Amino acid sequence: MNTQTFNALMNQQVPRLTLRQREQLKKRLDELDEEQKGLALIELSSATEPRCCPHCQGSELYRHGQVSGLQRYRCQTCRRTFNALTGTALARLPKKGKWFGFSEALAASLSLRRAAAGLQIHRNTALRWRHRFLRGLKAERPAALQGITEADETYFLESRKGCRKLQRPARRRGAKARSVGLSNELVCVLVARNRSGQTLDWVMGRGQMTKVALAGALQSVLPKDALLVSDGNPTYRGFAQDAHLVHEAINLSKGMCVNGAVHVQNVNAYHGRLKQWLRRFHGVATGYLDNYLGWFRALDSHHADSGQAVLSMALGRFSYLTVT
Numbered sequence: 001m002n003t004q005t006f007n008a009l010m011n012q013q014v015p016r017l018t019l020r021q022r023e024q025l026k027k028r029l030d031e032l033d034e035e036q037k038g039l040a041l042i043e044l045s046s047a048t049e050p051r052c053c054p055h056c057q058g059s060e061l062y063r064h065g066q067v068s069g070l071q072r073y074r075c076q077t078c079r080r081t082f083n084a085l086t087g088t089a090l091a092r093l094p095k096k097g098k099w100f101g102f103s104e105a106l107a108a109s110l111s112l113r114r115a116a117a118g119l120q121i122h123r124n125t126a127l128r129w130r131h132r133f134l135r136g137l138k139a140e141r142p143a144a145l146q147g148i149t150e151a152d153e154t155y156f157l158e159s160r161k162g163c164r165k166l167q168r169p170a171r172r173r174g175a176k177a178r179s180v181g182l183s184n185e186l187v188c189v190l191v192a193r194n195r196s197g198q199t200l201d202w203v204m205g206r207g208q209m210t211k212v213a214l215a216g217a218l219q220s221v222l223p224k225d226a227l228l229v230s231d232g233n234p235t236y237r238g239f240a241q242d243a244h245l246v247h248e249a250i251n252l253s254k255g256m257c258v259n260g261a262v263h264v265q266n267v268n269a270y271h272g273r274l275k276q277w278l279r280r281f282h283g284v285a286t287g288y289l290d291n292y293l294g295w296f297r298a299l300d301s302h303h304a305d306s307g308q309a310v311l312s313m314a315l316g317r318f319s320y321l322t323v324t
């Protein structure tokens with residue numbers, strides 16, 4: 001807008017606004033500020049990275065105009081264009097201006113209803129966004145767990161929340177599984193946590209955890225000199241023997257809780273915090289459970305404390321280096 005038009009707007013148009021219109025204008029300006037903040041953040045995170053073409057990894061790039069507020073680049077090698085979002089979980093997601101606010105809502109663990117109302121977006125949009133953002137958050141995983149690592153499984157009632165084709169009568173949320181013990185209605189989640197607080201989790205599927213499934217999860221993340229601590233479940237002993245890992249088991253049924261450094265109190269406390277946090281969502285669809293596990297992992301480790309941190313993670317840019 002040129003100066004003359006702007007001055008006319010400020011001196012002639014703005015004073016004629018009603019009180020209500022002024023309120024609306026203020027709100028709109030705040031929204032635009034938020035949008036700007038979001039876009040700046042997207043550009044900022046990408047500017048610090050070595051740039052190469054996400055299509056062909058070519059390094060000869062040049063600026064090629066702006067598209068929806070973001071710098072566009074063209075690759076000399078493959079001639080294709082891209083921006084800071086290409087190849088991220090948020091690519092082609094509309095309303096970029098509201099991403100920063102949405103990231104703040106995720107950092108605050110807001111419910112869908114509150115997040116949607118605060119940003120004036122539809123609940124279904126908020127749900128779709130939540131899972132796109134969480135894709136980035138759950139991807140932040142330590143590559144290995146060094147030192148003493150506690151592992152324990154916990155169970156969640158299977159939920160087909162949001163699924164239209166139920167194969168059994170609908171269950172009221174918060175209901176208990178029909179049979180006592182480990183029925184097929186329970187989904188097993190394995191959590192492994194070392195003494196520096198690095199945590200990994202896996203959705204193991206329905207029913208009892210098998211040795212093969214346990215090996216599939218733990219084998220590649222436990223170095224040879226790790227000490228695995230678990231409860232008395234023989235699946236852990238069997239896995240540790242096969243993998244030639246040092247293993248200590250706590251026999252909880254015999255009243256044993258702590259034997260020096262050998263205990264599973266860290267992982268059990270983590271289970272407790274996770275379940276407490278999940279309660280606010282009134283049941284989570286099993287198909288999305290890993291997204292929520294990733295969200296909680298990011299929050300619990302304080303890597304997702306701010307809107308900025310969440311947005312960076314959603315874009316696949318981790319603010320700290322994973323210790324391996």
Ligand SMILES: [Zn+2]
Binds near residue numbers: 056057075076079
């Ligand atoms: Zn290219």
